[in-house]
Amino acid sequence: MIEVLGVKKRYRKKQVIEEVSFTAQKGEITCLIGLNGTGKSTILKGIMGLTPFDQGTVLVDGKPIDLNRVAFVPDHSTFPIHFTIEQCEAFMRDFYPKFDPKLFARLVDEFKLFPEDKLNELSKGTLAKVNLALGIAQDPDYLLLDEPFSGIDVFSKEQIVELFSSDIMEDRGVLITTHEIEDIEYLVDKAVMLNRGRIVREFDVEDVRFIHGKSIVDVMREEYGA
Amino acid sequence: MKRMWNVAALGAVIVIGLGTFAFDMRDTKAEWDLAVTTNPEVWKDQTVNLYYNTEEGEKERFEVTIDQSQVTTDLNYIEQALAYDDEVDSSVRDFYRQLSGLSFVQSIQTPDGYIGIGQDGNKEIAVFRLNGQDVTKQIFGTDVNGASELMDSPWAGLFVRAGNVHVIYRDGYGENPVTKIAMIDEGAKQIKIETVKLQDEAISSVTGTSWAFRPYVATIDADNRFIPVSMTEQTSVTEGGETYLSEQEKAGLHAYDVETKQVVELMPDGDMWNATVYEDQLIALQEGGTELVVDLKTGKQSTRQVIDGSVGTTSYVGDQLYHARPTKEGAVIDVYQDGKAISSAVVKATNDEAKALLPSTQFYVE
């Protein structure tokens, strides 16, 4: 379980995250929902230690984060753009002890990627798939995905969504941020809704669906008045 | 692994480059040996300096003692510091440390210890005395009569008489200098100033006064009647219709007579190689190897023949005269005291590297 406890973050004069606490369970998909600029990416980066929180703690299974067990997939490439997919893989193999070349090969195959392609020659959708493959091949217990669907083509989206329901993702905890919830509405177990740096709602998606007969989008409409 | 080749290639370039550098690095292997023929006592703390110079500007310096031969050129920073540490006697460190904070400093060594005088900007004059391990300090501020004038003037040097430090200085800069003497009375906290009667001449320095810190300074007796000094004279030169004053070093040996308060000429011009003031004597080596000895208490002069011939280099250490004559294998150094040969030693090039340097090497004892 990832526990985010009372974290705060300020950029210059703006308090981006007021005080946020939530949890994400292993084996579940937790979705951080919010309009653009509500601090979703900041929270993910904060959990990974990429932009340290000003206050609060993050625990993974009760301990400080271990980067061998948690992988982060941002919505952009983290490699220099002139790198080929092969080079990216070589780098990951050098420095990520748990990186699984077989799993990566399988993902490359499923996503129909060409290892000799350079990153700057790829479409946004393909790049998203490369990022995802590099993240999953780290064989993490928890996977943090930042806006995996933003601006990508419909077929890439389908491939990614398919992957979420495959055996590859089984038993892994997923924390995902998105503002395009429709695509994964039926995969999400838990939703955490953010507005202006605060959590406004945290709920079990099944419960809301069965008890109240509402979809996530319905709840969003209520919360954000959109 | 492929990426390590880049590192390896860069490493190889560095190794080759370092090789070229090491090849260019001048690391002399020349070694010398000092063998004492008679009276080894004299050489116990003595160092022979070897200067190798060529017209192309190559330089090598060596220091040879009875124990070892050392290169002193191209020392690294650490060796330099260690050599310095070796050279500076710890007993005088405190004394010079006190002086070194001042903007202007002079010092002498008397049988009673070191005496130094310095000024702190134009605020005060300080007199320091080193007695054993203790340094005492006496301050003369601008409120003391004469202190300001002394601080504004360039100093020629110091002597001690009746326990008081005297500063010979030049009053004011520029033309027609007046040479004055300030007696600094530490007991009464007074400065008494007298003018030395001179015409178109000035005292430029007092022999034996040290301007900067030096590890070895000869001892000069307090209460000498004659204070050996260097003089300058002013002559007017007319050139292209313009007349101006030119100040030059005056030839000959001079001393200030404390009793008559006049500068006397001990020796008119003539070539002199070396001169030293030691306790109560002025010893000057003249052409032809004769020594002129002046008793500074009485002014009595005498001469004595010391060195035969004129080959080689000479230098005084205290009252000892060192005469180094080059030979085929190195040099023979004879030591004279009171006009008599007291010791002799031989410096030899012990390897081929040293032999190669011989023709352009000079030997000094300092």
Place this chain on the structure above:
Amino acid sequence: MNLLKLLGWEVERATKPYLILITLLVVAQFAWLGFFLWSETNMYEEIRRTGTPDYVLTFANYLGGTPFILSIGVAVAAMVFFSFWIWYRDFQGRGTFMMRLLLMPQKRMIVFGAKLVTMMLMILGLFSVQWIALKLQYIAFSSWLDSQMIPVGGSFEQAIRFDGALSPMYPASFVNFLIHQVLIVLVILFIFAFVLIERSLWQRTLWSPIIAILMLGALIAVPVTAFFFLESRLFMDEMMVVVGLGLMGWMSVTVWLSRLYLTKKLSV
């Protein structure tokens, strides 16, 4: 081992600009040598025709030429620039490689170590290329002038010794060479510390570069002021000990600051 691997990556990424720099340096110097020899030979011929030339060329004449000094200046500037760039390029654009480096399940200081070693390798490499190039240039210089029967004065060592820009490259002893390298490392450490402080604060305040400069400025100014105060009171050997301790102090503080910011505060 991981440090070595990362070093491999860093060096590989620097190879292209580095090779360009070296080529530029060597080509510029040899081109200038060619031009220098050509014009000197012409001039000498001119003098020879009109009378007896009593004019001696030295290698120092060549080294003192603006193009040569400029080429050294460019190399130094390039290395200073690269000390900054080796970090800033990883913060460039949206696809920041720094994020990848920080996400590695490794100690973050290996990133620091790899970049520092890369810089030192590149600088030593430049030294080496220059040492070799100078030797070759001297051979070319003296053999050409010999063949034209133009007298050459002075030796290689002499020319080097009296050249202000080159004398730091040719220290008197190997120990001094190492000490010079330590000083170079110190300069790089200051630059690295600057970048890491600046990059840690940039999201919080626009003043981050100024704050970083002020912090490091204080770190430099305080001991230097103390040094000037002590300078007149200490002997040379004591001074060396103080300077040595000061340098060690600077090294530890810059490394400590870098480590603090890299591990706790850096944000991408």
